[in-house]
Amino acid sequence: MTGQQVRVGLQVQPEHADYATIRQTAAEAEALGADVIFVWDHFFPLTGDPNGKHFECWTVLAALAESTSTVQLGPLVSCVRYRNPDLLADMARTIDHISGGRALLGLGSGWYEKDFTSYGYPFGTDSERLQELAAALPRVKTRLAQLNPPPAGKLPLMLGGSGEKRTLRLVAEDADIWHAFHDPATIRHKLSVLHKHCADVRRDPAEIEVATSVSGLAAHEGTPGELGPELHDLGVSLFIVGAGGPEFDLGPLRQWIAWRDRAND
Template structure:
């Protein structure tokens, strides 16, 4: 269905590990040939010991921008509620320059109530947070047009989420990449809805790269030859492997990279 080449991302989840281990794993993933290196925007571990080690998203991305040289990088995803949108635009522009044009701005409305509560952010209803995200995306785009120096190029925007009434219209309007979770039949249904929103805006759905998490997330794990092919047939081209500390097992990543190379050959 898709003509885009397969790309493989690693979400290097910054929980339960010291930073030296995280840095070594990022370097190893780049050496293995991963296309995109993601972290996440949380303040506490999402699983395991809730008081375990954890590090902040954007300061880490700036460090990765210096310590890597080829791989794209970004948050999967930055929570809109945690930062003023104009500030976030400036942060993204700065990391874009540090990395010499390798940043992907992943963004969403946030969901982990502990992050909000302990850091003093109002955990408003889902609809309200999505309305805020809609306004923030316009502010981010405007701020990018005003910054000096400007971003190195049009920074790709990844929007995470699959809400049919509010999130997918934002994807149709703003996103270069749409990241979704779920089994293939769920993604197929959401793609149909996204296609309708794109058509209403006069946009070709094929302009949006479709991304999903294949291990370390809500999707049931599967081997690339099966799960990858089913998702590929739907139009997915960016496949994210999740890895959690403290030890970061990259064996699943290696299998998905092998499959990518076979698919793209």
């Protein structure tokens, strides 16, 4: 394996559950030893009843910043069209202080049309949304540098997406973490593209933590002992398990944490 320490995160999908259950799920994940807890940034359930219970990402993150004590916290990922980029920076900085320096800022261009249209945001084209993401990044960085007080910790920037011409270029230029959702063969190819962009901007690709969601990779579902080493050898070091309500099955998270502990031993 690579020399990178393995980390395991849980993406809490705040659908079909009361907030008390979401809070308890985060507490259980922290007690199990999860490194990061993410909350997705959608306005409606993506599975089950499309009109089922659902909660907003950033207010849930602020509450979890108070109710947890060790895990890193952030959105996976926050769409820049839903909130002013300067406001996003301020929100992330505030949560960083609430949590004692445990926040990360995950950003992306968005993809779920219902989120946009139901809340009055223009959906536009993929190209337009990527342009908006590119325009948002310097605003976020400028605002973070101006805020008083500044972030309490490093406040890493994570970018989600894998478009080879534009998104991966933004990752090479600005991201501390790159998040993808691909099988190992695709990850291998995307990393080769990312490394070329890093060479173009004269950045060491080792500075960028590679994260991937592992739930839903059907060929390897529930087998971290098989999938984990293969992805880790490619350079992935943050493995993210998803769980949605109403019951939030943390069985897969336990399996990935057990594999992490063996891999890091």
